[in-house]
Amino acid sequence: MQAVVRHDWTLAQVNALYALPFNDLLFQAQTVHRQHFKPNEVQVSTLLSIKTGACAEDCKYCPQSGHYNTGLERERLLEVEKVLTQAKAAKDKGASRFCMGAAWTNPKQRDMPYIIEMVRGVKAMGLETCMTLGMLDGEQAKTLADAGLDYYNHNLDTSPEFYGEIITTRTYQDRLDTLSHVRDAGMKVCCGGILGLGESANDRSALLMQLANLPEHPQSVPINMLVKVAGTPLENVDDLDAFEFIRTIAVARIMLPKSHVRLSAGRSRMNEQMQALCFFAGANSIFYGDKLLTTDNPEADADMQLFAKLGITPEQRHDVSDEAHQLALADAIKEQANPPLFHAAQ
Ligand code: SAM
Ligand code: DTB
Numbered sequence: 441m442q443a444v445v446r447h448d449w450t451l452a453q454v455n456a457l458y459a460l461p462f463n464d465l466l467f468q469a470q471t472v473h474r475q476h477f478k479p480n481e482v483q484v485s486t487l488l489s490i491k492t493g494a495c496a497e498d499c500k501y502c503p504q505s506g507h508y509n510t511g512l513e514r515e516r517l518l519e520v521e522k523v524l525t526q527a528k529a530a531k532d533k534g535a536s537r538f539c540m541g542a543a544w545t546n547p548k549q550r551d552m553p554y555i556i557e558m559v560r561g562v563k564a565m566g567l568e569t570c571m572t573l574g575m576l577d578g579e580q581a582k583t584l585a586d587a588g589l590d591y592y593n594h595n596l597d598t599s600p601e602f603y604g605e606i607i608t609t610r611t612y613q614d615r616l617d618t619l620s621h622v623r624d625a626g627m628k629v630c631c632g633g634i635l636g637l638g639e640s641a642n643d644r645s646a647l648l649m650q651l652a653n654l655p656e657h658p659q660s661v662p663i664n665m666l667v668k669v670a671g672t673p674l675e676n677v678d679d680l681d682a683f684e685f686i687r688t689i690a691v692a693r694i695m696l697p698k699s700h701v702r703l704s705a706g707r708s709r710m711n712e713q714m715q716a717l718c719f720f721a722g723a724n725s726i727f728y729g730d731k732l733l734t735t736d737n738p739e740a741d742a743d744m745q746l747f748a749k750l751g752i753t754p755e756q757r758h759d760v761s762d763e764a765h766q767l768a769l770a771d772a773i774k775e776q777a778n779p780p781l782f783h784a785a786q
């Protein structure tokens with residue numbers, strides 16, 4: 441079986457992958473995975489909210505929407521120095537990419553000089569840069585690309601059919617337009633969605649079909665499990681079955697064979713065994729660090745411990761060789777490898 445990069449998926453074909461017996465689906469996904477990636481490497485990114493809360497959009501899952509009262513304290517755009525301090529800390533902990541997120545509909549012109557300084561400063565540390573600032577026009581995308589921004593994250597979130605149940609303040613087409621501006625400017629696209637919003641199985645298939653049928657596959661595909669936050673309209677939605685989540689990772693891996701698939705928000709509520717199955721199904725990227733944007737993520741030490749148990753190593757950037765960084769990572773993993781051995785010996 442040879443993995444092909446296709447842009448002509450039909451819903452029936454995607455549903456047929458989902459309908460495979462679990463073992464057959466995971467075996468196929470793992471086979472595809474090994475054709476394009478080192479099987480025991482996972483890319484690690486760290487997130488920072490550079491502007492928090494009071495967002496004008498009404499995304500029903502989001503703690504930062506100004507339409508809902510989630511008790512979140514709003515914050516203005518962080519100072520450049522503060523962002524760089526956090527980026528340095530992330531790098532010292534072993535992250536290879538630093539993702540900066542802002543609760544904006546879109547960036548304003550007056551913000552751009554600060555944003556550009558952040559990109560330049562983070563890049564100068566030898567980290568890959570990623571931002572998610574809402575919608576971009578062509579000009580803004582070009583400005584960010586010129587500043588050296590490597591990735592832009594903008595999610596489709598769900599299927600076109602279910603989208604209107606979740607967000608009413610911007611359209612699916614708005615999102616597709618931003619993605620084409622990002623692509624045209626030459627930046628890498630980070631685009632995925634959220635599961636567990638109350639969508640149907642068809643909606644999950646349709647989301648993956650949208651992602652795979654874009655003119656180019658997004659280089660990075662975050663698959664988020666809804667983090668239910670009190671005060672948002674989705675706080676009491678039913679949990680998605682864990683196997684359905686793992687199947688989605690596997691189907692994404694098969695349909696997007698060369699993309700990094702990120703096991704994204706929601707890991708705090710997944711046990712180690714579930715995360716291990718997601719890695720087996722083809723997830724090869726995570727958010728690393730104790731916090732996502734406003735909600736909790738597993739502790740960095742716990743992640744390094746899990747990596748050590750599974751024999752996973754963090755993926756290194758291919759275009760830089762930074763010996764100090766590599767050594768820091770190797771140390772972190774060695775340190776975490778010892779406690780389980782110690783317990784086993786007792
Ligand atoms: N405001 C910008 C935007 O939406 O374009 C960027 C930041 S926004 C927080 C980035 C993504 O985070 C969303 O598209 C959504 O997929 C994800 N997200 C937000 N809240 C979430 C939650 N409670 N659970 C899981 N994912 C979430
Ligand atoms: C993405 O797909 N997930 C990240 C990132 N892109 C920006 C955000 C997850 C946010 C989870 C809720 C929070 O912490 O506020």
Ligand code: SF4
Nearest residue numbers: 495497499502505543
């Ligand atoms: Fe605003 Fe982004 Fe949250 Fe939507 S997901 S409310 S655009 S911060």
